[in-house]
Amino acid sequence: MIEPGLTGGRLDGIGVYTRALLRHLPRTGCTVLPYSWPRPRMGKSASGEGISIGQPMPQSFEKASLVDLATPGAHRVHMPADLFHVTDYRIVRMDCPVVATLHDALPIKYPEWCNPRLRSVKNWLQRKATAKADHVIALSYFAIDELVECFDVNPQRVSVVYCGVDDEWLEPADLEAVAATLAEYKLNPGYFLTVGTLQPRKNVGRLLDAWLMLPKALRDERALVVVGARGWRCEELVARLQAAQGQGENVVWLDKVTDAQALRHLYAGAGVFAFPSLYEGFGIPVVEAFASRVPVVASNASSLPEVTQGAALDVDPLDTALLAEALHTLATNNAERARCIAAGRARAEQLTWHATARQTAEVYRTVLSQ
CATH class of the missing domain: 3.40.50.2000 (Glycogen Phosphorylase B;)
Structure with a gap:
């Protein structure tokens, strides 16, 4: 190894x-x-x-x-x-x-x-x-x-x-532990979540644009939570995240989540997971979200459709309007949420370590x- x-x-x-x-x-x-x-x-x-x-x-x-x-x-x-x-x-x-x-x-x-x-x-x-x-x-x-x-x-x-994913991800997370982790990070459950090192191909800038296109009432209710350490060529994105926070937007950037259980709790507390990456060899966070029973908006590029197999809302990662529409759908359409949660769970059961x-x-x- x-x-x-x-x-x-x-x-x-x-x-x-x-x-x-x-x-x-x-x-x-x-x-x-x-x-x-x-x-x-x-x-x-x-x-x-x-x-x-x-x-x-x-x-x-x-x-x-x-x-x-x-x-x-x-x-x-x-x-x-x-x-x-x-x-x-x-x-x-x-x-x-x-x-x-x-x-x-x-x-x-x-x-x-x-x-x-x-x-x-x-x-x-x-x-x-x-x-x-x-x-x-x-x-x-x-x-x-x-x-x-x-x-x-x-x-x-x-x-x-x-x-x-590990088998434990397929088991429901302890609700008290999830609540404690969310309290530690000052988060209300139901937020939009994305996970990954900040770098150009992760496309977090367009995700921020799409989230900002949502109605203000929805943004106030559901924060955009970005979990990821600084990578390369991320200076502009970091400045944008910090500027949004400074302007009172409900944006949270967590750059030092190193505990595996804390990460699992952050997935469990999410309402929608977004992964608009421009390029992935696989895309492990999508399967982690599936296992956590969180509906997923995913890019339709590179390997991701092969991973999701229809269990997510697959969108063009370059189309910010479509990305915003998909976020809105999974936040507000209970039938589509339920479909994606069930399909994602079934897909995660096929993809274990x-x-x-x-x-x-x-x-x-x-x-x-x-």
């Missing part, structure tokens, strides 16, 4: 995925030994410095990549494992089969939506690294075409395994049998 993206205790999507596999793979009969890439240290060998999960790899990814580039086809990292699963893009040649989960082709397909720091170098390394995987796991069928286009992945060595782990273990066994 590769260490998940940990930033100040906050898990990103890759981190959530990795943590789920670490928890659920042992139930499938797999013995899991977690490893993490250590930070590079100039002039020194790799150490466990900065490692929060598992054991450190023999060397940093940067060093392993440079050595591999210098001796292509010859250098292989020794690992005491039958198979190594890379849960992000940092792939090197190893002396055992390598399975790599490629979450999306976003950095190459849409670099303008990504962190610009060393982007061209990172993209080049990712293209090189991807060729070193013996088998690839994609999180949606949508992703396959882009992985083939951007990484030149052979579609014959790609398996699709969906993400999911246990199912993800079981299908991932099947991929391992197929690779090892070849």
Whole structure:
């Protein structure tokens, strides 16, 4: 395994995925030994410095990549494992089969939506690294075409395994605990909720525009709650959120929600969940909302229709008026709310982390049998 993206205790999507596999793979009969890439240290060998999960790899990814580039086809990292699963893009040649989960082709397909720091170098390394995987796991069928286009992945060595939620999300949250969490954040139940790191592709700016188009009485009754840490290229959005708050609008931005139970309670307290993302390899928050029995407005772009399968109101994420109409519908139309809640719940029951782990273990066994 590769260490998940940990930033100040906050898990990103890759981190959530990795943590789920670490928890659920042992139930499938797999013995899991977690490893993490250590930070590079100039002039020194790799150490466990900065490692929060598992054991450190023999060397940093940067060093392993440079050595591999210098001796292509010859250098292989020794690992005491039958198979190594890379849960992000940092792939090197190893002396055992390598399975790599490629979450999306976003950095190459849409670099303008990504962190610009060393982007061209990172993209080049990712293209090189991807060729070193013996088998690839994609999180949606949508992703396959882009992985083939951007990484030149052979579609014959790609398996699709969906993400999911933990079983506990399918159980009703404790009402007293939910009330306590909402009181802590000074929230009244029934708000419009969105969850995700603040970055351009999450499209939160248009969501704010759509919410501001709703009748004032509805906005006063149902806040817009944005849960997400600062990402990249989010300065304008942060300024807009803060300006709306300063103008007395019922907007709440929670940028430091790191506790998993608190996040679950925030979903449970929502009246409508909105996920107007422009691009997703999968979209875990949609399934979390489904499991929490919250009706969902989702983008009809990228992988999201594949995830929702009609259980959400799917709208064009570039059409602010349609987005506002969908928000209004799920806030006021009880019949449509009930339909989306029931359909979302049924969809969430199909998408559990246990199912993800079981299908991932099947991929391992197929690779090892070849």
